[in-house]
Amino acid sequence: MRGRSDEQGRALLDALLEGRSEPELAARAASGLGLPERGRYAVVVLRDGGGGTAGTAMYADGLRFVRRRRGDREIVVVSLGDRDPAGLAALMVRWCPGPGGIGPVADGLAELGTARRLAEVALLTCPPGTTGIVRLEERLPAALLVSQPELSARLVSDVFGPLLALDPADRALLVRTLEAWLECGGSAGRAAGRLYCHRNTVLNRLRRLERLTSRSLTRPRELIEMTLALDAFRLTAPQA
Structure with a gap:
């Protein structure tokens, strides 16, 4: 039963990442995954994942990571709590060299779709053949160009x-x-x-x-x- 509940929670998380906004969707995802509905989140989009099983929850440096796979991208949702997202890129490269992009902080699960879309834009600012994980805020002129x-x-x-x-x-x-x-x-x-x-x-x-x-x-x-x-x-x- 617990496994089925986790899978339902991940499916709801996928719906949020797609930008869907059905009533109570964020609340149901929060309940299914054990995450705060109104918490602070960052979304990281990786061109090449870090290995392991997508969909599993991970803990590192006091942060919780939930990984999802969408086509040739891996999406990582990070529950930030009160942490500054500035150090997130350095933490992520320990696990995956990139390239990857980090969107702006989302104030709640309902905003994950926008954060994911902007993380995709940040990823596009990484020139071909390069590695590294970048934050959108650091690449705004280039983000305008790729958009x-x-x-x-x-x-x-x-x-x-x-x-x-x-x-x-x-x-x-x-x-x-x-x-x-x-x-x-x-x-x-x-x-x-x-x-x-x-x-x-x-x-x-x-x-x-x-x-x-x-x-x-x-x-x-x-x-x-x-x-x-x-x-x-x-x-x-x-x-x-």
Whole structure:
């Protein structure tokens, strides 16, 4: 009887994750799973699960995890209690390297559908071939891009059009230089150290990039365009 009750609770949890909102659905799921209806929850969506049996409850670091499988994704519902969700990604990678996405905190079981959908968006901000588990709050600009794929493709074409016509090795060199420069806060010297080249080499590559894109890295609006186009390109570029 207990096993049947657990299975019913998990089926109700699946319905909540799908975004269904029938009357008393959250209350019945809470009763079936022994979870608080009004508690704080995080939803994690993993592209590759961590092994084991989906559907089982787990406990780690004082948190309760309930795992579910949906197609090629594994969904983990985490009962946070009063814990800060900021450390959840680091805890999750001990079990699964990712890639994975974490949605915003849901204030109750009834909000799990929205949290799951936004966790899926966070997962989409992980570039192909990468690992790691990211929070939506850390990837909002990229989340906007993956939520509008047609506009993102237009942005890449408009900003990086001439760059895309280059030899792949030449294009990759300029893209990596721009990435390093941005990651180093706009410091050509620090970017040069990361790229193992001279500072003037970095500056020359950036000037060439400006000529190709007809945009200046010193103009804030054009820099925003370049940065967003770079994110969109990284999220869609095929892996070598």
